[in-house]
Amino acid sequence: MALRRKPNGSAVTLPRAGFHPRSRKGAPRAPLSRERIEAAAIGLIERESYENFSIRKLAAELRCEAMSIYHYFPSRQHIMDALVDRMLAEVAIPTDELTPLEQIRELAISYRRMALRYPEFQRHFAFHRLNTPGGIRWIAGVLAVVARLGGGTEVTARLFRAFGYYITGAALDETSGYARGQSAAEPVPDDVVARDFPAVAAVNPFFQKDQHEKTFLLGLDFMLDGAARLTGPAPRKRGSGRRKFRS
Amino acid sequence: MALRRKPNGSAVTLPRAGFHPRSRKGAPRAPLSRERIEAAAIGLIERESYENFSIRKLAAELRCEAMSIYHYFPSRQHIMDALVDRMLAEVAIPTDELTPLEQIRELAISYRRMALRYPEFQRHFAFHRLNTPGGIRWIAGVLAVVARLGGGTEVTARLFRAFGYYITGAALDETSGYARGQSAAEPVPDDVVARDFPAVAAVNPFFQKDQHEKTFLLGLDFMLDGAARLTGPAPRKRGSGRRKFRS
DNA sequence: TGGTAATGCCTTACAACGTAAGGCGTGCTA
DNA sequence: TAGCACGCCTTACGTTGTAAGGCATTACCA
Numbered sequence: 001m002a003l004r005r006k007p008n009g010s011a012v013t014l015p016r017a018g019f020h021p022r023s024r025k026g027a028p029r030a031p032l033s034r035e036r037i038e039a040a041a042i043g044l045i046e047r048e049s050y051e052n053f054s055i056r057k058l059a060a061e062l063r064c065e066a067m068s069i070y071h072y073f074p075s076r077q078h079i080m081d082a083l084v085d086r087m088l089a090e091v092a093i094p095t096d097e098l099t100p101l102e103q104i105r106e107l108a109i110s111y112r113r114m115a116l117r118y119p120e121f122q123r124h125f126a127f128h129r130l131n132t133p134g135g136i137r138w139i140a141g142v143l144a145v146v147a148r149l150g151g152g153t154e155v156t157a158r159l160f161r162a163f164g165y166y167i168t169g170a171a172l173d174e175t176s177g178y179a180r181g182q183s184a185a186e187p188v189p190d191d192v193v194a195r196d197f198p199a200v201a202a203v204n205p206f207f208q209k210d211q212h213e214k215t216f217l218l219g220l221d222f223m224l225d226g227a228a229r230l231t232g233p234a235p236r237k238r239g240s241g242r243r244k245f246r247s
Numbered sequence: 248m249a250l251r252r253k254p255n256g257s258a259v260t261l262p263r264a265g266f267h268p269r270s271r272k273g274a275p276r277a278p279l280s281r282e283r284i285e286a287a288a289i290g291l292i293e294r295e296s297y298e299n300f301s302i303r304k305l306a307a308e309l310r311c312e313a314m315s316i317y318h319y320f321p322s323r324q325h326i327m328d329a330l331v332d333r334m335l336a337e338v339a340i341p342t343d344e345l346t347p348l349e350q351i352r353e354l355a356i357s358y359r360r361m362a363l364r365y366p367e368f369q370r371h372f373a374f375h376r377l378n379t380p381g382g383i384r385w386i387a388g389v390l391a392v393v394a395r396l397g398g399g400t401e402v403t404a405r406l407f408r409a410f411g412y413y414i415t416g417a418a419l420d421e422t423s424g425y426a427r428g429q430s431a432a433e434p435v436p437d438d439v440v441a442r443d444f445p446a447v448a449a450v451n452p453f454f455q456k457d458q459h460e461k462t463f464l465l466g467l468d469f470m471l472d473g474a475a476r477l478t479g480p481a482p483r484k485r486g487s488g489r490r491k492f493r494s
Numbered sequence: 495t496g497g498t499a500a501t502g503c504c505t506t507a508c509a510a511c512g513t514a515a516g517g518c519g520t521g522c523t524a
Numbered sequence: 525t526a527g528c529a530c531g532c533c534t535t536a537c538g539t540t541g542t543a544a545g546g547c548a549t550t551a552c553c554a
Contacts, residue, residue, distance in 0.1 A: 032531080054511060067513075068532045076512065077432035084431075123374055127423050131434040140444045147446070157453035161420070162466030166409075169416020173408070176374050184331075185324035187378040197387045199394070206404035218477075219409030219470065226469025279502080301540060314542075315503045323541065 029063050034072050037062065038082050042118065045083075050120040051182075080124055085134030087121065090114050093141035100148035101224055107145060108167050108220050115171035122175040126168060151231040159227050166223050174212050276310050281319050284309065285329050289365065292330075297367040298429075327371055332381030334368065337361050340388035347395035348471055354392060355414050355467050362418035369422040373415060396478040406474050413470050421459050 030036065040061045045053045055076055059066040073079045091114050094103040115122050130139055146163070147156045176182070194201040206215070277283065287308045292300045302323055306313040320326045338361045341350040362369050377386055393410070394403045423429070441448040453462070 081431045128429045132431045136435050140447050157450035158462045161462050165416035166413045169412035182375045184328045184379045188383050199390050200387050203404035215405045215408050222470050222473025
């Protein structure tokens with residue numbers, strides 16, 4: 001937390017072509033950079049797991065020592081913040097000619113896609129305030145979309161949060177929840193579940209990965225219908241058949 | 248993971264009255280037990296924080312050494328599982344004469360109350376499969392409630408999960424989210440938000456703690472209305488005015 | 495009353511973690 | 525050629541979960 005050196009700050013000094021710094025004893029190696037460190041961190045987290053990620057392993061991946069990374073990021077938390085901003089930037093705020101409700105739908109689907117691209121990192125996402133610069137910008141964008149429903153400040157605020165509950169809850173559950181999450185130390189074996197809790201076993205087919213999208217859209221459309229009824233008739237075309245549940 | 252001794256297993260030997268084991272060098276002290284360890288763990292987690300919890304601190308709280316705890320629980324994960332079961336047991340499965348929809352509503356509200364009693368521990372809850380014995384039993388109970396809506400296995404499965412997304416997302420966000428969660432390393436200061444993102448600042452009053460319940464119920468009733476329309480008319484009385492949004 | 499076994503808790507030790515403090519070599523600029 | 529800045533490394537500290545084993549107290553049985 002005391003490190004304040006920012007190498008790529010005001011005076012940018014790019015390495016000349018052909019320049020290859022080397023680990024003190026070792027083969028030549030591409031120079032470090034924020035970009036390279038971030039990319040390696042994402043790769044490592046998603047390949048191993050969020051819990052097993054460490055600065056030391058990241059360093060090994062980058063073929064440098066752990067402390068070298070602290071030349072580019074003052075702390076582990078700063079790295080995580082950079083990753084949050086990076087991933088949030090992939091969730092585009094819709095601005096086209098869809099109805100407000102459809103824009104929210106697109107946003108939700110886009111967020112889910114991002115979550116499924118970085119499933120391991122969702123466990124970080126779920127716990128942390130989006131109060132990085134990129135996070136605030138993103139929240140402002142989403143709020144603007146929700147505000148287009150025309151419900152006023154209070155309704156906008158509540159809808160923003162209620163949608164957030166559903167969408168982040170879904171993202172977390174699909175990536176770390178019932179089916180794939182950290183297990184109990186001594187989980188109840190599947191055959192015991194099948195024998196003692198047949199009703200639990202019965203729903204299992206619909207808990208599989210290929211069923212997640214349909215389930216997600218079902219609940220999402222519950223939320224959208226509620227928002228529609230709360231904020232009055234849609235200002236523009238809005239098909240209702242899409243939101244029907246077809247078994 | 249190699250420890251298999253279970254002191255309170257088959258041959259139960261209770262300490263006689265007046266018996267007080269003592270730390271090797273120290274004052275007499277109440278004997279350890281699973282019960283005492285669990286209670287101390289909950290207290291410590293909620294008082295300090297989930298992230299700062301450690302076996303060693305738990306031991307200090309109990310005035311024993313870290314390894315003494317391993318006499319009662321084979322691993323940290325086993326302790327956490329016990330806490331999960333303990334807290335889940337506080338979320339009662341409704342069985343009375345309410346309509347199925349009202350039962351789900353009660354269940355959701357009861358889960359939220361539990362979450363607010365143990366806000367720190369929600370960060371554990373959110374990541375872990377409920378595949379402890381108590382967890383499976385609880386899931387079976389909830390599934391039975393959802394099944395009473397009469398939608399059949401598939402609809403029951405999807406509604407269970409969609410409600411789960413919303414409820415756990417809300418629990419996590421209210422306890423660790425926008426307002427109180429782990430912050431960025433260099434958060435954007437409030438005055439900068441107020442200046443550069445007035446729309447974000449404007450919704451802030453509705454993001455305060457005393458507004459959470461109303462927001463939660465708004466989204467919950469969106470979900471309930473959706474479930475009602477999906478599974479046909481309610482088999483019994485069901486007021487609709489309650490679910491209106493009143494500003 | 496003495497011997498043996500079980501119980502309950504502690505001691506020691508290890509590998510891995512984030513990171514503070516400071517050092518060293520390379521190449522750029524004067 | 526001197527000096528300096530940049531980029532990266534070395535060392536070290538306190539903290540974590542927990543494996544392996546030890547020791548004192550008590551219970552049980554002869």
